Amino acid sequence: MQLKIALLGGDGIGPEVLAQSVKCLKAIEETFNHRFELVEAPFGAIAISGSGKPLPNKTLELCKASDAILLGAIGSLEYDNNPEAKVRPEQGLLRIRKELGLFASIRPIKMFPAFLGNSPLKRNIVENTDMVIFRELTGGIYFGQKTLSEDGTTASDLCTYSEGEISRITHLAFKSAKKRRKKLTLVDKANVLETSRLWRKTVTEISKSYPDVEFECLFIDNAAVQMMLNPRQFDVVLTDNMFGDILSDQGSVILGSVGLLPSASAGIDNAMFEPFHGSYPQAKGKNIANPVASILSTAMLLQHFNLNEEANAIVAAVHKSFVKKVVTADVLGSSKYGTDYVGDFISENIV
Amino acid sequence: MQLKIALLGGDGIGPEVLAQSVKCLKAIEETFNHRFELVEAPFGAIAISGSGKPLPNKTLELCKASDAILLGAIGSLEYDNNPEAKVRPEQGLLRIRKELGLFASIRPIKMFPAFLGNSPLKRNIVENTDMVIFRELTGGIYFGQKTLSEDGTTASDLCTYSEGEISRITHLAFKSAKKRRKKLTLVDKANVLETSRLWRKTVTEISKSYPDVEFECLFIDNAAVQMMLNPRQFDVVLTDNMFGDILSDQGSVILGSVGLLPSASAGIDNAMFEPFHGSYPQAKGKNIANPVASILSTAMLLQHFNLNEEANAIVAAVHKSFVKKVVTADVLGSSKYGTDYVGDFISENIV
Ligand SMILES: CC(C)[C@H](C(=O)O)[C@@H](O)C(=O)O
Ligand SMILES: CC(C)[C@H](C(=O)O)[C@@H](O)C(=O)O
Numbered sequence: 075m076q077l078k079i080a081l082l083g084g085d086g087i088g089p090e091v092l093a094q095s096v097k098c099l100k101a102i103e104e105t106f107n108h109r110f111e112l113v114e115a116p117f118g119a120i121a122i123s124g125s126g127k128p129l130p131n132k133t134l135e136l137c138k139a140s141d142a143i144l145l146g147a148i149g150s151l152e153y154d155n156n157p158e159a160k161v162r163p164e165q166g167l168l169r170i171r172k173e174l175g176l177f178a179s180i181r182p183i184k185m186f187p188a189f190l191g192n193s194p195l196k197r198n199i200v201e202n203t204d205m206v207i208f209r210e211l212t213g214g215i216y217f218g219q220k221t222l223s224e225d226g227t228t229a230s231d232l233c234t235y236s237e238g239e240i241s242r243i244t245h246l247a248f249k250s251a252k253k254r255r256k257k258l259t260l261v262d263k264a265n266v267l268e269t270s271r272l273w274r275k276t277v278t279e280i281s282k283s284y285p286d287v288e289f290e291c292l293f294i295d296n297a298a299v300q301m302m303l304n305p306r307q308f309d310v311v312l313t314d315n316m317f318g319d320i321l322s323d324q325g326s327v328i329l330g331s332v333g334l335l336p337s338a339s340a341g342i343d344n345a346m347f348e349p350f351h352g353s354y355p356q357a358k359g360k361n362i363a364n365p366v367a368s369i370l371s372t373a374m375l376l377q378h379f380n381l382n383e384e385a386n387a388i389v390a391a392v393h394k395s396f397v398k399k400v401v402t403a404d405v406l407g408s409s410k411y412g413t414d415y416v417g418d419f420i421s422e423n424i425v
Numbered sequence: 426m427q428l429k430i431a432l433l434g435g436d437g438i439g440p441e442v443l444a445q446s447v448k449c450l451k452a453i454e455e456t457f458n459h460r461f462e463l464v465e466a467p468f469g470a471i472a473i474s475g476s477g478k479p480l481p482n483k484t485l486e487l488c489k490a491s492d493a494i495l496l497g498a499i500g501s502l503e504y505d506n507n508p509e510a511k512v513r514p515e516q517g518l519l520r521i522r523k524e525l526g527l528f529a530s531i532r533p534i535k536m537f538p539a540f541l542g543n544s545p546l547k548r549n550i551v552e553n554t555d556m557v558i559f560r561e562l563t564g565g566i567y568f569g570q571k572t573l574s575e576d577g578t579t580a581s582d583l584c585t586y587s588e589g590e591i592s593r594i595t596h597l598a599f600k601s602a603k604k605r606r607k608k609l610t611l612v613d614k615a616n617v618l619e620t621s622r623l624w625r626k627t628v629t630e631i632s633k634s635y636p637d638v639e640f641e642c643l644f645i646d647n648a649a650v651q652m653m654l655n656p657r658q659f660d661v662v663l664t665d666n667m668f669g670d671i672l673s674d675q676g677s678v679i680l681g682s683v684g685l686l687p688s689a690s691a692g693i694d695n696a697m698f699e700p701f702h703g704s705y706p707q708a709k710g711k712n713i714a715n716p717v718a719s720i721l722s723t724a725m726l727l728q729h730f731n732l733n734e735e736a737n738a739i740v741a742a743v744h745k746s747f748v749k750k751v752v753t754a755d756v757l758g759s760s761k762y763g764t765d766y767v768g769d770f771i772s773e774n775i776v
Contacts, residue, residue, distance in 0.1 A: 158626075164616045194550050194653050215566075215584065220619035227588040229623035233566065234581040263667075265515045268571035272580035275509075295674040302545050302653065302678045316614075320671060323646040327653045 088146020439497020
């Protein structure tokens with residue numbers, strides 16, 4: 075197979091972890107005889123310093139012309155400490171999602187037995203956790219009209235959803251549930267929000283076409299509780315943009331090691347793959363960042379193109395690195411291995 | 426002191442736990458020589474079956490004419506299982522908040538050493554947790570305009586905030602922080618929402634009048650993570666209506682026993698006190714519900730009127746019940762003591 079993949083290293087540790095994914099892509103190319111055209115482009119804070127824009131037009135064009143995007147991470151302390159900045163790295167992320175129509179964020183949260191002890195939650199609670207969160211990514215309060223009164227004393231954000239926006243991600247989520255443990259949980263606040271009631275009505279209707287999938291609804295406040303009390307009850311979780319932002323970050327903590335979690339943002343014609351974690355600027359250039367989240371995101375990319383054997387080869391190599399304890403310090407407390415070494419080990423073990 | 430207190434037992438276990446609070450109020454009356462006029466009124470699902478309304482006008486009138494309200498709990502399975510019901514118990518709760526101007530929900534989350542083991546989080550993480558969440562309660566997306574298009578395919582919810590709505594609760598929160606560990610964390614999503622930016626601007630401005638209080642801001646997704654990784658870092662947490670709903674429920678799980686947590690909803694002329702927990706209809710009439718959350722809510726009521734010695738007498742009696750293990754089964758796994766017995770024990774130990 076031939077694929078054109080845009081590489082957006084971004085900020086902080088982004089380029090370093092992405093470099094390890096590139097090693098894996100090259101190993102896959104060789105082992106499985108594919109051709110990946112890999113093209114780098116600036117994105118995030120680093121792009122702001124270059125062109126004044128977090129998502130330069132050229133980068134956007136490249137992304138549109140590519141089959142998929144691999145993103146490192148974005149964000150820098152300069153902006154985190156200055157919430158009033160008018161141009162911000164996050165805007166690039168929101169814009170790329172919108173421009174490419176990446177309406178479904180897919181975040182698998184699967185416990186790795188090797189690191190069970192890292193969870194802040196008790197072992198008996200988190201053991202065997204295996205869920206995937208489907209978060210709507212291009213609608214809701216993130217993209218609705220925003221207003222600030224002229225005197226600056228009143229502000230508003232509009233949350234809107236249409237049946238179409240809800241149903242396209244709902245079908246993706248049900249299809250995923252069918253292939254998994256056949257349970258789908260819709261998280262909303264239908265006792266308060268009109269948009270949630272539309273979600274509930276639409277998803278309930280669609281659930282009838284998936285009779286083999288168990289369907290339930292939870293209010294977001296209760297879901298935040300259940301995520302801590304009994305994460306194993308979840309298989310596929312479906313929710314809107316804002317609730318999904320909160321719930322998926324909360325869910326990621328179950329594993330105790332955010333450096334292990336991949337994610338995908340999928341649309342009709344394009345898809346972007348990136349680690350769950352942020353740009354961790356404090357670690358930049360120190361060769362200590364965990365490359366596994368980025369590498370597993372690369373496996374998700376391959377899966378997206380039905381290259382399942384290839385994806386499994388990456389996952390198997392990652393597991394080997396766990397077994398051999400060739401991992402970075404964040405997951406073990408201490409370690410003699412750096413980002414580069416772990417990336418080499420994993421890519422060399424792709425067979 | 427003379428106080429008129431409205432008693433809204435509500436649904437499920439509400440009336441049972443409230444009855445234990447009444448015992449405590451009577452003990453306080455006697456021991457400290459106060460006069461509490463206690464008046465019961467229907468509210469919640471039970472009021473719907475009586476009058477068709479979750480908050481009958483007579484109940485609202487009584488609440489307005491009272492100095493404070495003690496609420497048991499509302500909600501019944503009949504409505505939980507039917508999100509399409511047009512009249513719902515929750516509407517009564519939202520309406521009472523709005524009509525009485527109860528703009529600040531105050532939820533203390535304090536670890537009881539006796540029940541440290543009950544937390545789903547590891548002991549070293551939750552030990553000594555002691556925070557209070559200030560949630561704005563009468564604004565934001567809960568009360569903004571809601572629309573549903575005529576053909577039912579598009580819905581919207583408007584989130585609005587004004588400087589005035591933000592500043593009144595902010596001052597309450599800073600005053601509380603001053604008396605506590607002198608730290609205030611604002612939780613918002615200022616990298617995406619206009620209303621959050623107004624919160625951040627307003628609260629940052631007000632923080633300058635409280636120079637002895639350390640002030641920081643966190644994005645809601647990160648706050649949901651930090652709540653699990655390191656709850657001890659929080660002292661006073663301030664946030665809007667929607668984020669506060671999620672974060673305070675998540676926070677309540679830290680203790681592992683939702684049956685112990687009180688809450689207050691305060692306005693200018695009125696205040697309502699209620700357990701954190703719901704109406705737990707499955708336990709209704711079984712004499713197994715934990716009355717401590719309701720009893721500690723009663724202590725918060727007394728504190729609200731500066732009856733601090735009286736409030737402390739209740740808290741001390743509750744602690745005595747913990748030490749003597751006179752508690753309900755939910756916190757110990759099993760117990761021979763029921764709701765009534767625990768209520769008797771605590772009220773009789775108020776000295
Ligand atoms: C950076 C921010 C705008 C973004 C979001 O809220 O969507 C991030 O938190 C995420 O979840 O990808
Ligand atoms: C019942 C519901 C409307 C309510 C809310 O969301 O405010 C409840 O969850 C709460 O937190 O008091």
